[in-house]
Amino acid sequence: MSKLFSDENKAAFTSPLNLNNPITVQVLGICSALAVTSQLKPAIVMGLSVTVITAFSNVIISLLRKTIPNRIRIIVQLVVVAALVTIVSQLLKAYVYDVSVQLSVYVGLIITNCILMGRLEAFAMQNGPWPSFLDGIGNGLGYAAILVIVGFFRELFGFGTLFGYQVIPQFMYDAGYTNNGMMVMPAMSLIIVGLVIWAHRAYNKEEVK
């Protein structure tokens, strides 16, 4: 057990949550952070799906890493990711149809998520299955965390709701408060991501270079 949670493995899991966050530090996966964060619920579902798929594709590529021909490694990685995404979406359709309807296009978007390719290429190709699994979970959650933060602000100020429930009380609207339409626009999520990156780097001035 102690070996399973050695410092190195712990670092593989925790560093993408903070100092090596895929969005704020590596600046990967920005495109999907724009598309699915206008409300909290799709942001969370997308974050979790990416976490699961990153973890398992990391494990599979890590198991195959010594046999993969170097010249077609990107293709092999893509095939693995695409096959996993397809199987997951088929399973969702068969057993949790409601969720699959909600995810619709996002499942397809996961295949092209740069974080997946980045982790496969940078980590799973050099490390064993268990650290790769932790790395995948860590990166997925790091990505999900930023999505949730952006989704929270966009839904709160854009619609006055959270998870679809009204949270800004009616008397505020009566007193002249209005929802910020700008928050609903994709451009605003870039601005929020920028602000999050700014805050994150200002806080970790020494560590992040």
Next chain:
Amino acid sequence: MKLNTNGNVYTFCYAAVMVIIVAFLLAFVASALKETQEANVANDTKGQILSALGYDKAAIDVAAVYAEKVQDNLFEDGELTAYDGKFNTTYGSLIKEGVLHVFTGTTANGEQAYVLPVVGRGLWGGLWGYIAVNETKDKVLGTYFYHESETAGLGARISEKWFQDQFNGRPIFGEDGEVALTVVKAGAAKDEFEVDGVTGATLTSNGVAAMVKDGLTAYEDFLGGSKCAAEEECPACKEMDEKECGGCEQACEQACGSCEKKCEETDVEQ
């Protein structure tokens, strides 16, 4: 033994084996799950029809309520005939071919209604929906809209209840007998024919407007037929209908047009 993973032969074999394994795996998964998936889709479609009838599809046993309340019909040669074939889950190509399905049923409030499937295009992909009209076929009782891939939080909001409920109780036809029900920019609705669109999703809202217009126009024979029947209240009309129309719908519609005028004239004379 150390494999030479850079050789051409190895690379080709690896790719071939990988593709075969993955193809087999995907084919297996797809065929193993096909039946469950199709049942889910059929069930969901029935739920959408019930949703247009004002039921909350998340709160009821869709299959049971559908079997009890809704009947699938075909509209052919001016008549509705019960449809016993396999339940359809998409109606776009059927409507194009002129195969018009009409669902008869009762709404959650107990009103008789006809549910018409409609299809259209949004910003990124297809839209579809079901529109429930009342017994005299001139008012909307409820709607259900959904989309393939509209933007979450913007165009995707057409699938939310507040948007769909705006259509309830709206008249369908304007004075000229054309479909007048439409969707306009959010907050710009002036009269009862105009429904507020979704803020920030003008193109999807326009897509819904076009879908409602085209969809209801495709069912013009079905809807128009009874529009004529509604005019029967006027005795002069009734006579005229029987004499001149003889059941032929187009002629009937024309006659109705002139009939309306005639009615007004008689009213004035009286």
